[in-house]
Amino acid sequence: MKLGGEITVSPVQNDASLWEFLRLPWRIYQGDPCWVPPILSQQRQFLDPRRGPFFENGEARYFLAWQNDRPVGRLSAHINRLHDAHHGPETGFFGFFESIQDHDVAAALFEAAADWLRERGKTRLVGPLNFGIYDEMGLLVEGFDSMPALFQTHNPPYYQDLLTSLGFVKAMDWHAYKITNRKVDLEAMERRYADILRGQDIEVVAYDPKAVDRRADEVFRLFNTAWAPNWGHVPLTRRQFDDMFEMVKPCLRLGLAHVLLDDDRVAGFGIALPDLNPLIRKLNGRLTLWGKLRLFYWAKYRPVHRVRALVVGISQPYQRRYLHLALILRTYIYLVKHTPCEMADFSLIPANLRHWIKVILALGGQRYKVFRVFEKPI
Numbered sequence: 001m002k003l004g005g006e007i008t009v010s011p012v013q014n015d016a017s018l019w020e021f022l023r024l025p026w027r028i029y030q031g032d033p034c035w036v037p038p039i040l041s042q043q044r045q046f047l048d049p050r051r052g053p054f055f056e057n058g059e060a061r062y063f064l065a066w067q068n069d070r071p072v073g074r075l076s077a078h079i080n081r082l083h084d085a086h087h088g089p090e091t092g093f094f095g096f097f098e099s100i101q102d103h104d105v106a107a108a109l110f111e112a113a114a115d116w117l118r119e120r121g122k123t124r125l126v127g128p129l130n131f132g133i134y135d136e137m138g139l140l141v142e143g144f145d146s147m148p149a150l151f152q153t154h155n156p157p158y159y160q161d162l163l164t165s166l167g168f169v170k171a172m173d174w175h176a177y178k179i180t181n182r183k184v185d186l187e188a189m190e191r192r193y194a195d196i197l198r199g200q201d202i203e204v205v206a207y208d209p210k211a212v213d214r215r216a217d218e219v220f221r222l223f224n225t226a227w228a229p230n231w232g233h234v235p236l237t238r239r240q241f242d243d244m245f246e247m248v249k250p251c252l253r254l255g256l257a258h259v260l261l262d263d264d265r266v267a268g269f270g271i272a273l274p275d276l277n278p279l280i281r282k283l284n285g286r287l288t289l290w291g292k293l294r295l296f297y298w299a300k301y302r303p304v305h306r307v308r309a310l311v312v313g314i315s316q317p318y319q320r321r322y323l324h325l326a327l328i329l330r331t332y333i334y335l336v337k338h339t340p341c342e343m344a345d346f347s348l349i350p351a352n353l354r355h356w357i358k359v360i361l362a363l364g365g366q367r368y369k370v371f372r373v374f375e376k377p378i
Contacts, residue, residue: 005067005068006067007065007066007067007072007104007105007108008065008066008067008108009063009064009065009066009108009109009111009112010063010064010066011061011062011063011064011112012061012062012063012064017064018044018047018062020064020071021047021062021064021071021074021096022040022043022044022047023040024064024071024073024074024098025037025038025098026285027071028098028099028100028156029154029156032154032156033147034144034145034146034147034148034154035154035281036147036148036154036277036280036281037280037281037283037284037285038285039280039283039285039286039287040285040286040287041287042287047060047062047076047096053237053239053240053242053243054078054080054131054132054135054240056237056239056240057080057081057082057237058078058079058080058081058082058131059078059079059120060076060077060078060079060131061076061077061078061113061116062074062075062076062096063075063076063077063109063112063113065099065105065108065109067105072099072100072102072105073097073098073099073100073102073105073106073108073109074096074097074098074099074109075094075095075096075097075098075109075110075112075113076094076095076096076097076113076130076131077092077093077094077112077113077114077116077117078092078093078094078095078131079092079093079117079120079122080093080131080132080234082234082235082237083132083232083234086233086234086235087232087234089121089122090121090122090123090124091122091124091125091126092113092117092120092122092124092125092126092378093125093126093127093129093131094110094113094125094126094127094128094129095127095128095129095130095131095137096128096130097109097127097128097139097155097159098155099159099162101156101158101162103162103165103166106162106163106165106166107166110125110166113125114378117378118378122378123377123378124375124376124377124378125375125376125377125378126171126373126374126375127373127374128153128373128374129373130153132234132240133232133233133234134236134240134244136151136152136153137153137174137348137371137373138153138173138174138348138371138372138373139153139155139159139160139163139371139372139373139374140153140154140155140159140369140370140371141160141173141370141371141372142367142369142370143176143368143369143370144156144157146368146369147277147278147281148277148369149176149275149277149306149308149345149347150273150274150275150276150277150280150308150310151308151310152176152308152345152347152348152369152371153371160372163374166376167376168374168375168376169374169375169376170372170373170374170375171372171373171374171375172231172232172350172351172352172372172373173350173351173370173371173372173373174347174348174349174350174351174370174371174372174373175347175348175349175350175351175357175367175369175370175371176345176346176347176348176349176367176368176369176370176371177345177346177347177349177357177360177361177365177366177367177368178343178344178345178346178365178366178368179332179343179344179346179360179363179364179365179366180342180343180344180364180366181364182336182341182342184332184336184364186333186336186337189329189332189333190329190333192325192329193326193329193330193333196321196322196323196325196326196329197326200321200323201262201263202260202261202262202267202318202323203260203261203262204258204259204260204261204326204327204330205258205259205260205261206254206255206257206258207252207253207254207255207256207257207258207259209252212249212252215259215266216242216245218265218266219245219259219266219269219313220236220238220241222266222267222268222269222313222315223236223241223313224236225315225316226268226313226314226315226316226319227313228316230350230353231350231352232373248271248273248310250296250299250300251273251274251276251299251300252271252273253273253274253299253300253304255331255334255335255338255339256271256272256273256274256304256307256331256334256335257269257270257271257272258270258327258330258331260314260318260323260326260327262318266315267314267315267317267318267323268312268313268314268315268318268323268324268327269311269312269313269327270309270311270312270313270324270327270328270330270331271309271310271311271312272307272308272309272310272331272344273299273307273308273310274298274299274302274304274306274307275305275306275307275308275345276295276298276299278306279294279295279298280295303339303340304335304339304340304341305339305340305341305342305343306341306342306343306344306345307335307341307343307344307345308344308345308347309328309331309344309345309346309347312324312327312328324356324359325359328359328360328363331344332344332363346360346365347369348371
């Protein structure tokens with residue numbers, strides 16, 4: 001809703017203004033049953049240049065828009081030196097965008113961000129990325145009627161109109177698919193799984209808590225090479241990987257995480273996680289000791305009702321051998337046989353990975369969300 005009064009934009013410079021930056025979404029999403037509030041303590045650490053892993057190779061500035069002495073919008077502008085090294089130095093990024101439904105508020109925020117980026121030699125603005133391609137990313141442009149899965153974003157429908165009115169155009173779409181069918185021919189799936197592995201000299205090994213740390217170096221190297229051809233790929237630093245790994249590790253479950261081994265070398269891996277967002281929404285941004293215990297129970301022991309198939313990575317020499325399908329089938333069979341799972345989310349899938357999309361559609365997947373990254377010259 002458009003408000004009257006002068007709009008001013010100021011950088012976040014102290015704890016008080018950072019708190020306003022962090023708390024603003026509660027005003028924007030009031031009454032939205034699909035919004036999942038972030039854990040404030042985690043987001044504060046993520047945004048802190050002294051603690052956040054992004055700042056090892058990046059720099060960011062946070063902006064707040066004010067009207068009538070109230071915060072009405074926010075935005076980050078950031079540069080990523082690893083992206084510069086791999087894709088050229090012209091691109092700057094934006095993220096953490098929130099705004100009331102007011103073109104002037106959004107325009108003021110993006111002009112402040114563009115000024116900051118131009119001072120650093122940038123001529124192209126891309127986003128939203130919070131902060132990178134493997135963090136929370138993309139503006140939701142389709143699928144506003146359901147709660148996002150774990151690590152997905154959510155926003156009001158009018159955000160797309162605000163960006164396009166400012167000259168932003170689509171750079172790339174990512175899709176989320178859901179599979180809800182439990183009435184499958186398990187024998188046929190198991191035959192297909194066996195057929196794929198027959199003659200490949202590849203072993204599919206279930207997640208082993210005792211081996212997960214020992215395999216971390218191999219998974220790190222595979223992660224950075226398997227996705228190299230994808231749009232916008234920037235290799236993770238070891239610190240970024242370790243930060244992500246420590247976040248995911250408490251959620252790993254038997255039957256939902258697997259590695260492909262070729263003579264004890266990791267050739268691929270697949271990870272699905274219990275979708276914790278229904279519980280995280282109830283926490284309303286606060287992570288107490290009781291909240292941590294509830295999250296641990298949901299992650300490790302509670303019967304699985306929703307999962308997010310977070311990542312499937314196959315080393316490049318092993319690609320195009322249907323091993324990605326084998327990993328999906330192994331997890332699908334487990335979910336049907338051993339859990340009451342009602343929905344599996346497969347995301348985020350770049351729109352140009354047609355072979356991946358074909359596999360998911362063949363398994364009964366339905367596209368239910370689209371996340372878009374925008375760009376414009378500045």
